Amino acid sequence: MTIATASASTWRERRVLPGFGLTLGFTTLYLSVIVLIPLAALMLRPWTLGWDGFWSTITAPRVLAALKFSFGAAAIAAAANSVFGFVVAWSLVRYRFPLKRFLDALVDLPFALPTAVAGIALCTLYAPNGWLGAPLMKVGLKVAYTPPGVVVALIFIGLPFVVRTLEPVISELGPEAEEASATLGATRMQTFFRVIFPALAPALITGTALAFARAVGEYGSVIFIAGNLPMVSEIAPLLIVIKLEQFNYAGAAAIGVVMLLASFAIIFALNAFQSFLASRR
């Protein structure tokens, strides 16, 4: 009898580690204070304008232009990054060349370099008298202070997302499928498009979507090079800042809600896409 009680209590102690209430309590409290309550304040604020006020704020020509520009530039940069990121990830995993480790470590630079630093560096580089800006001007391409400048900054900021998502998938891609394909008489090109690319496509889509989501909301690396001309090269986050400076909090919140819902939609779609793929395996 006593033995049974003792073993039962030992079993209970073995199963439950201490500190659950304390750690979960602090986690929930800190999450609420830093993230949840402030985001709730954002979701609730635009409605002080009423639905009509909200709608007229986000459909005002300048706001619509900024939203279109932010999403459009982010889409172009993400498309470019899907190609650039693929080339970089493939070469870094599959090939050998000098300074490879060093270059691989550098890919994370946009994650580590403060965005304002990246912003002034890119702006100086692509300015009409800059190292890259001057030769580009000679061939008639103006990059700094124009929409293409924004795309350049967004490519910078998004590249590591694609590379870092693809690299582990490429290195886990065993040689068996490629060998089988070659044995069955496929050319290298056929093997690539029919065997390798389909295996990498989900990671490529994930990385590109992450780069896109990051680019839509990017601020620091963009505002210096953008020129910030209303209706032309003004990004939506900058319009939020402008509305705040005019004490139009509800207007700023309205744009914020649209951007927030858009990025949650991207993340949600991505998760749905990944669980769809997982369920097919």
Place this chain on the structure above:
Amino acid sequence: MRAATEDHPITKLALSTATVGLIVLFLVLPLITVFSNALAKGFGEAFAALRDPDALSAIELTVETALIVVPLNALFGICAAWAITKHQFPGKGVLVTLIDMPFSVSPVIAGLIFMLLFGMQGWLGPWLRDHDIKIVFALPGIVLATAFVSFPFVARELIPLMADQGSDEEQAAVSLGATGLQTFLRVTLPNIKWGLLYGVLLCNARAMGEFGAVSVVSGHIRGLTNTMPLQVEVLYNDYQFVGAFAVASVLAMLAIVTLIVKSFLEWRYADEIAAAHRH
């Protein structure tokens, strides 16, 4: 003859060249630009720019903010990982998703949300003004916005790591009579220390370098609420390029040190940081 699974030498050469070209064009050149512009008028000018009182107070504010935010986010990361990986409870998946949320929020929105709470026209704005409490345009607002943007780093590093490690060792310690704190300090912490350092490193880099969120809540009061990235902006917009790039190069050096330590941890302690970073 080359193996059937190897690319044609011309493909190899073309893609490797493109890779080096892309990395030099998009990553190396901007980095060189920072240092070369900082030193455009010599070391003397660059160091003089860093000794400017506004620059010094920006450095001080940045370090101060990081010293508050990084330990808080690290403590949060440890608590969240302990609760999530060592216990079973309903709603765990939702909690993990919520912890990652700040990464999908624009930095400007991260600043905006604290303006909506504590700004003049914010919900608590009038009450705070009546009681003479300053949150936005002061250190507390900068700390909150920075904490938001660097929120998930430690937690998302520790959760997969501690989930991988399981809780057998902790259960053994507890059954031998160790208290919760003893178990954590003597059993869990030694197992996760490199992962924790990795998370803290990334959290710190983001905390010290944050621009958008802090820019919204800081009010840009010179010598008072400008962090280093904001000081970079102020100087740059004033056409004080040497000063702007001098402060920027301190931040760039921080980024380089971060990358070096990060690569070292990934190489040396691959098994002791989360699986996601092992190449």
